[in-house]
Amino acid sequence: MKRTLQLLALLILLATAATWLGTGASRGWTKTSVAVKTLDEVTGIEGITYQKKFLPGVDFLGAGTALAVGLAGASLFFRKPTNRKQQPN
């Protein structure tokens, strides 16, 4: 159990970091849409529409890290499995 929690914590930490880095390492808040600008050539106005896109921010990185630390901490409550040798009578 101890080993499973530690591996899960490591996996979550790596996955969180990889997702955050892979999507541009945004230092702002997590966004679920991004603004797309299009120029109206007649008026010169830049129209704004929103396109659905998940862009993880520092809150995502923080939540993932906190979860990993929590799981690693919880693993400390479990004892490491030991091989018991029977004592000769």
Added chain:
Amino acid sequence: MNLSKHLLLTGLLAGLAYGGQAAPQSFDFKDPKSVNNAIFQLDAPLESINGSANGISGTVTFDPENPAAVTGKIIVTTASLTVPNPLQNTHLHGPNWLDAAQFPEISFEAKSLANVKTADNVTTGDLTGTFTLKGVAKDITVPVKLTYLKDKLSARVPNLKGDLLVIRANFPINREDFNIQPGQYEDKVSTTINLSLAIAGASPQP
């Protein structure tokens, strides 16, 4: 002078008067292409909060021969204000911030234009009017740029002839003046909201 000649003369004079003096035109700002937008920006410690609104409507009366006489009202639907973060979006529309359910519209009603300068088809000036946000109405003066685009409507909306009027304005407001979390979260969200408006209205002609 018989009746037919009298009618002909009256019609001729009316035609001359109409042709020699441009009449004020009414421009509708409900944009079929949904390009019209208002951008808002608030400073915050981690990153500035940037969003936009495209639910814009309203009517402006503008006379190209007398730009200073501009009047009208622009309305922004509160629910159309959008920020990319879903939690911030929920807070923005909620009762503690803009309360979109109780105050569904943000508006600016133009009263007078001062310091008017016109060059070609571009007029700049200081527009005074009533800005209403979250049920609080306050008279403010904002610098505006009006661009009159004669006969350009068909270039934007095929099969429609007419003119376009582009209005641009950048100005700050204080959220506390409009009862938006007064005295609250000043360390997390600035009290100054920077607004930027870029909208085009159409005046179709038969």
